Amino acid sequence: MTEEDLTRIARGYRSFTAGARYSSPLYAELAEHVAGSATVLRFLAALPTGKRQPNLLFAALQFLGGAPVDGAELDRRVADDAERLRATMLARATQTNEPARCGALLPVLAQLDAPLTLVEVGASAGLCLYPDRYGYDYDGVRVGPADTVRIAVTTSGGVPVPRRLPTVVARIGVDLNPLDPADPDDRAWLRALVWPGPAADERLHRLDAAADVAADEPATLLHGDLVDRLPDALGFAAPGSTVVVMHTAVLPYVPEEVRGRFADAVRDLPVRWLAQEPPGMVPGTGERPDDAWGAHFVVSLDRRPLARSAPHGGRLEWLGGGLETSPA
Template identity: 45%
Template sequence: MRPDSLAARYLRFARTEARGRSAIYEILARHVAQSPRVLAFLDRLPPDRQQPNLLFAAMRLVAGTPASPDAFDAAIADQAEAIAGIMRTRTTQTNEPGRCAVLLPALARIEGPLALIEVGASAGLCLLPDAYGYDWGHQTLAPPERFTASAPVLACAATPNTPLPSRHPEIVWRAGLDLNPLDASKDEDVAWLEHLIWPEHHERLARLRKAIAIARSERPRVEAGDLRRDLPDLIAAAPRDATVVVFHTAVLSYVAQQHDRDAFAESMMNDPRVFWLSNESPRVFPRSAAAAGQVHDDMFLLTGNGEPLAWTGPHGQEIRWLW
């Protein structure tokens, strides 16, 4: 990726993702876009290791959270190799359980029982939507009794027309697929997940830790594999008497080629066993975004079998049902 393209990428991140959500990340992203030294550092990394979230999380893991652009530059100067080493070996695997709050209204509309398969599952925290509590502002759903003391309650602002469920869906089987699964029982993997949470997002960090505690006891199955090759075997392993729901959130943007994304979408919609839920940036499936009306670049688009359902906050903080 050319340095000018990298600069544009970081400016877009500052404008559409960090603004209003993380003041320090907005400042740092704009600084990176104007810094020949940092752009040259990024240009030495593989193209799939240059994204803002990966850089900032690696920086914080190695050197702590920089308080200013000057502190950021000092960390790059002093610990460039250590930061680059993290960026080469780790990937952006933000496992945000809060996204379950925007997935649950769609899951509750699908005839069950359900067999969940998450593509890009990371540590599998989003495979446990039936273990969490929910607060949509004008309606709540308490966590199941056995998790009452430990479960996070996920806050999400929902528009009045959102079809909010009054009970958790019946999930009888669940599995995840990830190129590099993380293990909630490993401290080093948990440390990486925690540093992927943005610095000011203290509530997100608290609910992540609660979700990790549940995952350590429930141990959701997450297989190593590629969605383009290994998903059919996982679908075949699901119980025959359950509706298979394949879902993903903030994953397909890492599949670089549009024709690969479209081929994946076609395979999902042509599989008679599968109900497919996608919660991605509107840039991932432009045709679905066009069908949703006005495009919101700072939000994700939730679709069911390719049909637009709702605009959602990237971290599950809000849902705007469309119809």
């Protein structure tokens, strides 16, 4: 471990602080503390490079004993519980599963020819594979059942709010590490990935309710890379259905070369390609933000940008285009 390693890690934590300030003041404070803490920086520098990020450290701490209340507790727990913390960070990955993203996908899905087969790559626990099982509130217009997961969306630009939910006849997910919504440890990890902050209670409530829905009606979840396993996933499509290959908040994790091969593969298939990703991750959806994530995501169908959304899906701005209801 070199001084340069410690400086690089500290810089990463400092830049995380700016993005977390409003959504999680506690994580912003803890990240700032880490940037100046020799104890934590040395602990992190001993981990492989892909395992040092704030999201993973803070989720592992939450998983093992709740979020530290301040920097002093953080230092103490890293010093006293280093082995368990290291093992958790090595075994787990950042796989936040946010069912509220279905609120950004639904206006598109509802316009496609039903019934639908959903093939979600980078599915985590598959909670975005149930857009037809959740209830929505688009600026007060309610869609779907009232007694389940509730997803509120603020709209602008004339979002085509669906009148009814689409019919989904098959749900298939692919992930490097699929999580099981029925497994208590995986559920605890998904909860630990939610940042403490103003939206945490609502998000945890929604996560628990969506995991119950998914556990009751398990999707087919395949283990592996999105390019390698796509053909296997398509093999589970229901005959006569419209197949939708979809993904949300996945492509920034995928190396550029693999992303290119994925785009080439999907383009040539007889499927609809629905994405909710940062700009530029799908070809034709804008300029890439400097930090790979940016302040908003683009909802695109078959590479055509249709809307801008909040990264977690709670806000949707329609860009004015109609939908080709059959593939171009």
